[in-house]
Amino acid sequence: MKLVEHFTHGLTSPICLTWELTYACNLSCVHCLSSSGRRDPRELSTEECKAVIDELQRMQVFYVNIGGGEPTVRSDFWELLDYAIAHDVGVKFSTNGVKLDEARAAQLAATDYVDVQISLDGATAEVNDHVRGPGSYATAIRAMENLHEAGFGQFKISVVVTRQNVDQLDDFKAIADRYGAQLRITRLRPSGRGADTWDELHPTQAQQKQLYDWLVARGEDVLTGDSFFHLSAYGQELPGLNLCGAGRVVCLIDPVGDVYACPFAIHDQFLAGNVRGEGGFREVWQHSALFAELRGPQSGGACAKCSHYDACQGGCMAAKFFTGLPLDGPDPECVLGNGERALAALETDSDLQRVVPKPSLDHSHRTKPRERGGPVPLTLSVRRPDRACDSDPLAGEGARLPAGIRVG
Amino acid sequence: MSTTAAGAGPAAVGSAPAGVGPFDADRPYRISGSVSVRPESFGALVYDFRTRRLSFLKTRPLVRVVESLADHPDVHGALAAAEVPAHQRDQYLEALAGLARAGTIQQRRQGDDTT
Numbered sequence: 274m275k276l277v278e279h280f281t282h283g284l285t286s287p288i289c290l291t292w293e294l295t296y297a298c299n300l301s302c303v304h305c306l307s308s309s310g311r312r313d314p315r316e317l318s319t320e321e322c323k324a325v326i327d328e329l330q331r332m333q334v335f336y337v338n339i340g341g342g343e344p345t346v347r348s349d350f351w352e353l354l355d356y357a358i359a360h361d362v363g364v365k366f367s368t369n370g371v372k373l374d375e376a377r378a379a380q381l382a383a384t385d386y387v388d389v390q391i392s393l394d395g396a397t398a399e400v401n402d403h404v405r406g407p408g409s410y411a412t413a414i415r416a417m418e419n420l421h422e423a424g425f426g427q428f429k430i431s432v433v434v435t436r437q438n439v440d441q442l443d444d445f446k447a448i449a450d451r452y453g454a455q456l457r458i459t460r461l462r463p464s465g466r467g468a469d470t471w472d473e474l475h476p477t478q479a480q481q482k483q484l485y486d487w488l489v490a491r492g493e494d495v496l497t498g499d500s501f502f503h504l505s506a507y508g509q510e511l512p513g514l515n516l517c518g519a520g521r522v523v524c525l526i527d528p529v530g531d532v533y534a535c536p537f538a539i540h541d542q543f544l545a546g547n548v549r550g551e552g553g554f555r556e557v558w559q560h561s562a563l564f565a566e567l568r569g570p571q572s573g574g575a576c577a578k579c580s581h582y583d584a585c586q587g588g589c590m591a592a593k594f595f596t597g598l599p600l601d602g603p604d605p606e607c608v609l610g611n612g613e614r615a616l617a618a619l620e621t622d623s624d625l626q627r628v629v630p631k632p633s634l635d636h637s638h639r640t641k642p643r644e645r646g647g648p649v650p651l652t653l654s655v656r657r658p659d660r661a662c663d664s665d666p667l668a669g670e671g672a673r674l675p676a677g678i679r680v681g
Numbered sequence: 682m683s684t685t686a687a688g689a690g691p692a693a694v695g696s697a698p699a700g701v702g703p704f705d706a707d708r709p710y711r712i713s714g715s716v717s718v719r720p721e722s723f724g725a726l727v728y729d730f731r732t733r734r735l736s737f738l739k740t741r742p743l744v745r746v747v748e749s750l751a752d753h754p755d756v757h758g759a760l761a762a763a764e765v766p767a768h769q770r771d772q773y774l775e776a777l778a779g780l781a782r783a784g785t786i787q788q789r790r791q792g793d794d795t796t
Contacts, residue, residue, distance in 0.1 A: 276737060279723040286719065288726070288735065333719040335728035335735070361717065363730055386730050 336363030370416025396444035506581035520567035537591035574601025
């Protein structure tokens, strides 16, 4: 049996485990895969997080990819980071850089087995802030400067490739080189708020070819998180496992302990269990019905007949699911255009219904941040307390209270 | 060849840690201190916390040999104890030389403990 087939059937522990520590985030990126913004009150406590780390150590999960939300806004983030490293679980965490001031950068530079990944979705403030929000470019660049100056070494710059930034790949590389960083580019998914912005942000067919050509020509030192395997159908296989690892070598633990097949599949349909359940994470990983199904034989559907099926394996499960395509159908970004045709058929054929699944969770900020500038619209009371020392908020209101309510 | 390193390149040789000389099967070896070995159905996953490199031991007998290196005064002893057939010895030595180049295993001084 080839090694990759063993991966298809699942491993005793995941290779690549993503752990979103919180849904809280200072930003409201329009493509956020986890629809983050507000903290979930059921978030795992510090002690529960440590118990998960203990379990990962026992399972020999070598490292975790920590994200969110913005993981560093958890007040116990640094404590959990140290705890994981002390328990043989290496940490790579993704951040927008908001907390990476000079002191934190120096602290990280002095810590072994930690990798830092700064998110940046435009090589210019204009392109980046359109997606990630005003000021987010400056925040990210300042964090990079701090890490560079602290002598952290090779951190990573993580870019989600979009229609707007695909022309900037060389510029991203230049930014990475400037700070001694490594560039990582990954695929946009229609997950979370990405479902709302997919049509505007996802690369066009021509841009996908452009991206593929760039990866082949310049991608040697560029990490991709294995996320562009659907592009392998253009010809040359891209480096990596070239398979969907969901539930096989990859999974996600979300902030409340729910375990999903993959970070891009936060939906009830891909929920395998919860680390708070009996048997903890190990039980979910090794025995959940969902993961057993994902590790079983997959029918490639119509794609199985395609001569490129061996290369792309039908593409990304989450991308199909959240665009309303069947899981055994083509990827919405199938390089042969089968996905686009299937989506068009769903739009026009009244017998077929395009049912785009609603997200199961949404922690988006409920309000927009206040626009800066201008006066604050507050009506100030001109009424003064009867006496300077009256602290009772109802002092002087006695006359206006309804009958039967006494004050004092 | 028994290891396939994800993202492995010639750079790994240049950045090899101290104690990695030419592979010498007459000397004692052990798994490097920064390396963790996780058994899997096909063999084992190997992770080097220092280089962040993930690689694979593709057979179970090779895993047994690698794990028992520290208990033997030389590599030959480990191969004999794992009952590796004579006609496969060269293959194993080649694989172990590759692991030594990658820094997965390293020479130890006689009498070193295995940590």
